[in-house]
Amino acid sequence: MSLLVVGSVAYDGIETPFGKTDRILGGSATYISLASSYFAKQINLVGVVGNDFADEDIDLLKSKDIDLEGLQIDKSGKTFFWKGKYHYDLNNRDTLDTQLNVFEHFNPVIPDSYKDARYVALGNIEPSLQGRVLEQVNKPDFVVMDTMNLWIEITPDALKETLKGVDLLVINDSEARELAEEPNLIKAADIVRAMGPKMLIIKKGEHGALLFTKNEIFSAPAYPVIDIFDPTGAGDSFLGGLLGWVDYTNDLSTDNLRKAVIFGSVMASFCVEKFGPERLKNLTEKEIYDRYREFRSLSRIPEVD
Amino acid sequence: MSLLVVGSVAYDGIETPFGKTDRILGGSATYISLASSYFAKQINLVGVVGNDFADEDIDLLKSKDIDLEGLQIDKSGKTFFWKGKYHYDLNNRDTLDTQLNVFEHFNPVIPDSYKDARYVALGNIEPSLQGRVLEQVNKPDFVVMDTMNLWIEITPDALKETLKGVDLLVINDSEARELAEEPNLIKAADIVRAMGPKMLIIKKGEHGALLFTKNEIFSAPAYPVIDIFDPTGAGDSFLGGLLGWVDYTNDLSTDNLRKAVIFGSVMASFCVEKFGPERLKNLTEKEIYDRYREFRSLSRIPEVD
Numbered sequence: 356m357s358l359l360v361v362g363s364v365a366y367d368g369i370e371t372p373f374g375k376t377d378r379i380l381g382g383s384a385t386y387i388s389l390a391s392s393y394f395a396k397q398i399n400l401v402g403v404v405g406n407d408f409a410d411e412d413i414d415l416l417k418s419k420d421i422d423l424e425g426l427q428i429d430k431s432g433k434t435f436f437w438k439g440k441y442h443y444d445l446n447n448r449d450t451l452d453t454q455l456n457v458f459e460h461f462n463p464v465i466p467d468s469y470k471d472a473r474y475v476a477l478g479n480i481e482p483s484l485q486g487r488v489l490e491q492v493n494k495p496d497f498v499v500m501d502t503m504n505l506w507i508e509i510t511p512d513a514l515k516e517t518l519k520g521v522d523l524l525v526i527n528d529s530e531a532r533e534l535a536e537e538p539n540l541i542k543a544a545d546i547v548r549a550m551g552p553k554m555l556i557i558k559k560g561e562h563g564a565l566l567f568t569k570n571e572i573f574s575a576p577a578y579p580v581i582d583i584f585d586p587t588g589a590g591d592s593f594l595g596g597l598l599g600w601v602d603y604t605n606d607l608s609t610d611n612l613r614k615a616v617i618f619g620s621v622m623a624s625f626c627v628e629k630f631g632p633e634r635l636k637n638l639t640e641k642e643i644y645d646r647y648r649e650f651r652s653l654s655r656i657p658e659v660d
Numbered sequence: 661m662s663l664l665v666v667g668s669v670a671y672d673g674i675e676t677p678f679g680k681t682d683r684i685l686g687g688s689a690t691y692i693s694l695a696s697s698y699f700a701k702q703i704n705l706v707g708v709v710g711n712d713f714a715d716e717d718i719d720l721l722k723s724k725d726i727d728l729e730g731l732q733i734d735k736s737g738k739t740f741f742w743k744g745k746y747h748y749d750l751n752n753r754d755t756l757d758t759q760l761n762v763f764e765h766f767n768p769v770i771p772d773s774y775k776d777a778r779y780v781a782l783g784n785i786e787p788s789l790q791g792r793v794l795e796q797v798n799k800p801d802f803v804v805m806d807t808m809n810l811w812i813e814i815t816p817d818a819l820k821e822t823l824k825g826v827d828l829l830v831i832n833d834s835e836a837r838e839l840a841e842e843p844n845l846i847k848a849a850d851i852v853r854a855m856g857p858k859m860l861i862i863k864k865g866e867h868g869a870l871l872f873t874k875n876e877i878f879s880a881p882a883y884p885v886i887d888i889f890d891p892t893g894a895g896d897s898f899l900g901g902l903l904g905w906v907d908y909t910n911d912l913s914t915d916n917l918r919k920a921v922i923f924g925s926v927m928a929s930f931c932v933e934k935f936g937p938e939r940l941k942n943l944t945e946k947e948i949y950d951r952y953r954e955f956r957s958l959s960r961i962p963e964v965d
Binding site for chain 2: 443538539540541542559561562563565571572573574575576577579580581583610611613614617644647650651652653654655656657658659
């Protein structure tokens with residue numbers, strides 16, 4: 356099996372109520388790859404970085420067995436940079452600076468050796484670029500895609516076109532409501548699934564996540580994190596944990612997708628404990644499985660006679 | 661066993677995006693009693709109504725084996741009347757009219773035959789009145805209380821005094837944040853529990869509910885109701901279902917409280933399907949247990965090896 360991850364690789368400047376970092380590794384492809392690396396055997400990353408991308412960050416990704424043949428190094432400019440500040444309640448953030456740099460003209464080119472990917476993660480980039488990835492791969496088993504309000508608003512047609520080739524869309528609640536133009540999430544899910552993706556996950560932050568498949572809804576709890584240090588990358592870590600588990604088990608049953616949602620939630624819950632991807636660097640199998648069991652216990656409903 | 665329910669008995673005028681009713685039976689004690697009547701054997705209601713209270717509403721309560729010795733009938737005025745209009749998304753409502761009428765001078769007098777109640781439900785009324793109830797009863801096993809933002813803001817001292825005698829407080833997320841003065845719900849729960857109630861339930865509407873006990877958190881899902889017709893009374897039905905189940909089983913273990921939270925959620929999910937308490941009039945045991953099983957299936961996390 357192999358898992359293809361396409362998205363941004365970036366540097367982030369992050370300020371939260373608990374601390375500040377001027378420059379830390381970030382980007383959707385980074386978080387997805389790191390989170391999935393705890394499960395998936397072969398991860399192939401497609402993205403672009405600039406002339407300032409640090410060797411130690413290359414080394415970090417390689418140390419997690421993430422293949423970088425598809426990582427373009429564009430010497431003509433710098434790496435995508437984003438700077439943001441989180442509010443007191445951590446649910447909202449202000450973007451203070453966005454420098455697209457070499458990411459502005461990113462054209463995802465899938466190396467031949469990546470084209471037979473069984474599983475594809477389309478991180479949050481322009482929908483037409485996500486579509487271009489799907490044109491280059493050879494019938495993957497399962498395509499998972501993320502997007503954001505920006506694309507729902509400025510490129511709705513391209514987004515809807517790309518959605519037709521997607522198996523599972525992973526978005527948050529405000530995005531689901533906006534995409535479906537429907538406030539009730541249960542109804543919104545039906546509307547979004549009619550656009551193409553057979554399955555949909557709606558992430559609700561501190562309220563957990565909902566998985567919608569053909570005949571089922573699965574309601575996953577949120578881990579009761581007392582000290583959320585930095586929410587950056589939580590959504591991408593969710594996607595990485597989820598798809599990493601699917602790749603590891605090679606099982607697309609709804610029962611296994613429930614497990615995948617929880618492993619995604621597990622990775623997201625670790626991610627927010629430290630700045631940027633710090634916490635995703637050195638997790639142990641025991642930590643991951645213990646937290647999975649905590650999720651089970653958190654939402655266990657006893658049987659009644 | 662007997663269950664004492666104290667709260668408002670009212671008439672409501674309700675407008676939702678789906679319909680309108682000028683006058684329908686309402687009030688916290690009404691919803692709590694009706695919802696708990698599917699489980700509890702003996703329900704004793706304490707409240708006040710006016711000279712306009714209809715015989716058919718008396719008959720309805722009596723038909724559910726709700727004892728009305730404690731229901732004061734004040735001939736000097738009319739029954740408490742509330743009129744509200746729900747917004748399109750049903751999460752917000754405007755109060756259009758509030759006529760306290762005989763409820764304005766409500767003084768809960770507990771009949772002697774009610775004083776040995778094992779379980780007490782303090783519906784949302786002024787905290788000092790809730791406290792007066794606790795002064796009149798003989799050491800109940802378990803006191804459950806509801807309150808609202810209004811009392812947190814205008815009578816915080818009385819509220820905190822009453823909280824000392826309460827075992828389980830049931831409030832919604834905005835109330836929990838306001839009472840604790842803390843945006844993080846997990847931290848807020850600790851702060852509220854330090855005020856007296858050993859246990860706390862935070863209701864999160866479409867996101868389910870959280871039960872906090874000494875050593876555990878239980879995250880209950882919300883039932884995916886596609887057509888919420890009228891949210892009035894959902895919170896009180898939750899409390900009624902919950903305490904009704906506790907009374908029926910006479911079991912205060914955390915495992916049984918998890919079941920109680922789900923039976924509360926079951927009753928709330930039925931309540932919102934029709935106007936006012938309509939749906940709570942004729943439920944069958946099968947409907948209730950089937951929905952309980954749906955909740956279980958909704959949040960079931962499979963085991964991993």
